Amino acid sequence: MKHQMSKIIALVGNPNSGKTTLFNALTGANHHVGNWPGVTVERKEGQFRFGGDVYTVVDLPGIYSLGAFSEDEMVARDFILSGEPDVVINVVDATNIERNLYLTTQLLEMGAKVVVALNMVDEASSLSMSFDTETLAKRLGAPVVPTVASKRKGLDDLVAKAVELMQASPQGRKQPLSYGESVDVQVTRLQEVLAGKKLAYPERWVAVKLLEGDAHVRSMVQASLTSHELQEFERVYSELAAHGSDLALEIVDGRYRFVHSVTNGAVNRPKEQVLTLTDHLDRVLTHKYWGLPLFALIMFTVFQLTFALGQDVFGEWVAEGVGLVGGALDGLLLRMNAPEWLRAYTAEGLVGGVGAVLEFIPLIVILYTLMGLLEDSGYMARAAYVMDNTMRSVGLQGKTFVPLIVGFGCNVPGVMATRTLENRRDRMIAILINPFMSCGAKIPIYLAFIAAFFPAHGAVVMFSLYVLGILVALLMGKILGNTLFKGEVSHFLMELPPYRIPTIRNVVRNMWDNVAGFLVRAGTVIFLVISLLWVLAVLPGGVEPYGSESVLGRIGTLIAPIFAPAGFGNWQASVGLFSGIAAKEAVVATLGMVYAGVEEGVELISALQGAFTPLTALSFMIMTLLYTPCVATLATIRKETGSAKWALFSAIYSFGIGWLGAVLVFQVGRLLGVG
Numbered sequence: 001m002k003h004q005m006s007k008i009i010a011l012v013g014n015p016n017s018g019k020t021t022l023f024n025a026l027t028g029a030n031h032h033v034g035n036w037p038g039v040t041v042e043r044k045e046g047q048f049r050f051g052g053d054v055y056t057v058v059d060l061p062g063i064y065s066l067g068a069f070s071e072d073e074m075v076a077r078d079f080i081l082s083g084e085p086d087v088v089i090n091v092v093d094a095t096n097i098e099r100n101l102y103l104t105t106q107l108l109e110m111g112a113k114v115v116v117a118l119n120m121v122d123e124a125s126s127l128s129m130s131f132d133t134e135t136l137a138k139r140l141g142a143p144v145v146p147t148v149a150s151k152r153k154g155l156d157d158l159v160a161k162a163v164e165l166m167q168a169s170p171q172g173r174k175q176p177l178s179y180g181e182s183v184d185v186q187v188t189r190l191q192e193v194l195a196g197k198k199l200a201y202p203e204r205w206v207a208v209k210l211l212e213g214d215a216h217v218r219s220m221v222q223a224s225l226t227s228h229e230l231q232e233f234e235r236v237y238s239e240l241a242a243h244g245s246d247l248a249l250e251i252v253d254g255r256y257r258f259v260h261s262v263t264n265g266a267v268n269r270p271k272e273q274v275l276t277l278t279d280h281l282d283r284v285l286t287h288k289y290w291g292l293p294l295f296a297l298i299m300f301t302v303f304q305l306t307f308a309l310g311q312d313v314f315g316e317w318v319a320e321g322v323g324l325v326g327g328a329l330d331g332l333l334l335r336m337n338a339p340e341w342l343r344a345y346t347a348e349g350l351v352g353g354v355g356a357v358l359e360f361i362p363l364i365v366i367l368y369t370l371m372g373l374l375e376d377s378g379y380m381a382r383a384a385y386v387m388d389n390t391m392r393s394v395g396l397q398g399k400t401f402v403p404l405i406v407g408f409g410c411n412v413p414g415v416m417a418t419r420t421l422e423n424r425r426d427r428m429i430a431i432l433i434n435p436f437m438s439c440g441a442k443i444p445i446y447l448a449f450i451a452a453f454f455p456a457h458g459a460v461v462m463f464s465l466y467v468l469g470i471l472v473a474l475l476m477g478k479i480l481g482n483t484l485f486k487g488e489v490s491h492f493l494m495e496l497p498p499y500r501i502p503t504i505r506n507v508v509r510n511m512w513d514n515v516a517g518f519l520v521r522a523g524t525v526i527f528l529v530i531s532l533l534w535v536l537a538v539l540p541g542g543v544e545p546y547g548s549e550s551v552l553g554r555i556g557t558l559i560a561p562i563f564a565p566a567g568f569g570n571w572q573a574s575v576g577l578f579s580g581i582a583a584k585e586a587v588v589a590t591l592g593m594v595y596a597g598v599e600e601g602v603e604l605i606s607a608l609q610g611a612f613t614p615l616t617a618l619s620f621m622i623m624t625l626l627y628t629p630c631v632a633t634l635a636t637i638r639k640e641t642g643s644a645k646w647a648l649f650s651a652i653y654s655f656g657i658g659w660l661g662a663v664l665v666f667q668v669g670r671l672l673g674v675g
C-alpha cells in the first residue's frame with residue numbers, strides 16, 4: 001500500500017480553509033483555487049523537496065467532519081484510514097477556529113499524526129483575534145503552526161514540524177477524548193467486544209463510529225468478524241442501539257466540549273463584534289430581494305465588458321493573425337512543391353476550420369478573467385447563496401447551484417463537483433442538468449453567430465443564452481425531481497467566505513485552466529474531427545468537393561430533415577452539430593471548413609450570413625446550448641453515475657430538449673413574422 005519512494009503528507013481541512021493554496025505553495029503546482037467551498041473534489045498529488053528528501057503531498061476535498069455522508073468525505077476518510085499518509089496537515093481557518101477544530105478532534109480520534117496549520121492568521125489579526133498557539137498545541141496534543149498560505153508565510157516551520165512528527169513513534173493521545181460518562185461507558189463496552197479482533201482501524205475509533213450509527217463502519221466490522229464473534233457483537237450492539245440517536249448527539253456534544261476546552265482562554269477575540277467590510281457588502285449583495293437582480297446585473301456587466309474590451313482592444317488582430325499564418329503556411333507548401341491536396345487540407349481544414357476556433361480566444365481570455373475575479377473575490381459563493389430560494393422553489397437544494405456555476409467553465413468538472421451533494425437524488429439531478437450550462441466550448445459558436453447577426457447586441461444575446469440555460473436546468477430539475485428522482489429536498493446552509501481582494505495568481509491560473517483546455521482540444525479532438533471530415537468532404541474523387549454529392553454532403557443531407565422544423569435544415573449545419581458532440585468548438589470549426597472549402601477566401605462570418613437568418617441563427621444557438629453533451633462530459637457522467645445507461649439517457653434527452661427549444665423558437669418566430 002505505502003509508496004516506498006517518499007513519505008506522504010495529507011492535507012485535510014474544511015472547505016475554503018486554504019488547502020489548495022498550501023498545496024500549490026508547497027509543490028509549485030497550479031491547481032484551481034477558488035474563494036468558495038466545493039472547488040476540490042478529487043484528491044490531487046504533488047511532490048516537494050525538504051532537507052534533501054522528497055515528500056508527496058495529497059490535497060483532499062474539503063470536509064467538515066469525518067462521517068460518511070457524501071462522497072468527498074468518504075474519499076478523505078478512506079485515505080486517512082488506509083494508513084497511507086505518514087502525517088496529516090490539518091489546515092484550520094483561524095477566523096473560524098472553533099468550527100474547524102471539530103474536524104481536528106475527529107482526526108485525533110482516528111489516531112492520525114496531526115500537525116495543525118493555523119492558516120489565515122492575517123485575516124484573523126485584522127479581525128483583532130489572537131492565539132496562544134503553545135497552549136492550543138498542548139491541549140490538542142498536536143503541534144500548531146501559524147501560517148498565511150497565500151503569502152507563503154510559516155510554511156518552512158510547518159513542514160519541519162510535519163517531518164519531525166513523521167519520524168516520531170506513533171503518537172496516541174495519552175488520554176482518550178471523553179464524551180461524558182454515559183457514552184464513555186458504552187464505548188469501553190463495545191471496545192471490549194472488539195478487542196483482539198482483526199480490524200483495520202483502531203478499536204476505540206470503531207467503537208465510537210458504531211455508536212454514532214455509521215453504517216459503513218458497521219458493515220466493515222461485520223465483514224471482519226467470525227460468525228461466533230458476530231453473534232456476540234450483534235447482541236451488545238443492538239442493546240446499545242436502543243439508545244440510538246441520544247448517543248450520537250452526546251458524542252457530537254463531547255467533541256464540542258473538547259473544542260471549547262482547547263480554545264478557552266487561548267483564543268482571544270474582541271468583545272464587541274465589529275461589522276466587517278464583508279458584512280456591509282453582504283447586506284446589499286445577498287439581500288432578500290436585491291440579491292438576485294444584482295447577480296443578473298453583475299453577469300450582464302461581465303458580458304458587456306467582454307464584448308467592449310474584446311472588440312475595441314483586440315479587434316481583429318487575431319483574425320488577421322490566423323490569416324497571416326494561413327498565408328505563410330500556404331506559401332511554404334507551395335515552395336516545397338507540396339501536393340495540391342495538402343494545400344487544400346491546410347487552407348480549408350486547418351486554417352479555415354481549426355483557425356476559426358482560435359479567433360475567439362481573446363474574448364474567452366477576457367470572459368474567464370472577469371469570471372475569475374468574481375470567483376476569487378468570493379462573489380460566486382454569494383451567487384449560489386442568492387439562488388438558494390429559487391432552487392428550493394423547484395425542489396432542488398441551493399448547493400446544486402455550485403456545480404452549475406462550475407459548469408460555466410466546463411461541464412466535466414461541473415459534473416464532478418456534484419460529489420459534494422449528500423444524497424443520490426440531488427446528485428443525479430445535478431449531474432443530468434449540468435450540461436445545460438453554457439460551457440466555454442460553446443462560446444465560440446455564440447460568438448460566431450453574434451458577429452454575423454447581432455454584432456451590436458452581443459452582451460444581450462450571451463446573457464440571454466446563459467439565463468436560458470439556467471432556466472432549462474431548473475425546469476428539468478423540477479421535472480426529474482417529480483418523476484425519476486422523487487424525494488425530499490435536503491437542507492443546506494451555504495457557507496459564505498469573506499470577500500477577498502482577488503490575487504492575480506489565482507485569477508490568471510483559473511483563466512488559463514479554461515484557455516489551455518481550449519487550446520488542447522483545438523490541437524487534438526478538433527484537429528482529428530476536422531481531418532476526418534475533410535477527407536469525407538473531398539471524397540469520392542470526381543464529384544464537387546464540399547458539394548451535396550460528397551460523402552460528407554450525403555451524410556449531412558440524410559440528417560438534415562431532422563432539423564428542418566427548426567429552420568436550419570442545410571446539410572452543413574447538421575454535420576456541424578454532429579461533430580460538436582466530439583467537442584463543442586468543433587461546430588464552429590466544421591462550419592468554418594465547409595464554407596472555406598466552397599469558395600476560396602470566404603470568411604466564416606459572411607458564409608453564415610448567407611446560410612442563416614437572424615431567426616435561424618437564434619434557433620441554432622439554442623440547439624447548441626441545450627443539445628447532447630460532448631463525449632468528455634458523457635464519459636464523466638458515466639463514471640460519476642456508475643452506469644452507461646445514464647450517459648445514454650443524458651445524450652438522448654438533452655438532444656430532444658435542444659431540438660424542442662430550437663423548433664419552438666423558430667416556429668414562434670415565424671408566426672410572429674420575424675426572420
Ligand code: GDP
Nearest residue numbers: 016017018019020021033034035120148149150
Ligand atoms: P481550499 O478550499 O481549502 O482548497 O481553499 P483554497 O486554497 O481554494 O483557498 C480559499 C481562498 O482563501 C482563496 O481565495 C485563497 O486565496 C485564500 N487564502 C488561502 N490561504 C490564505 C491565507 O493564509 N490568508 C488569506 N488572507 N487568504 C488565504
Ligand code: MG
Nearest residue numbers: 019020039040
Ligand atoms: Mg481546494
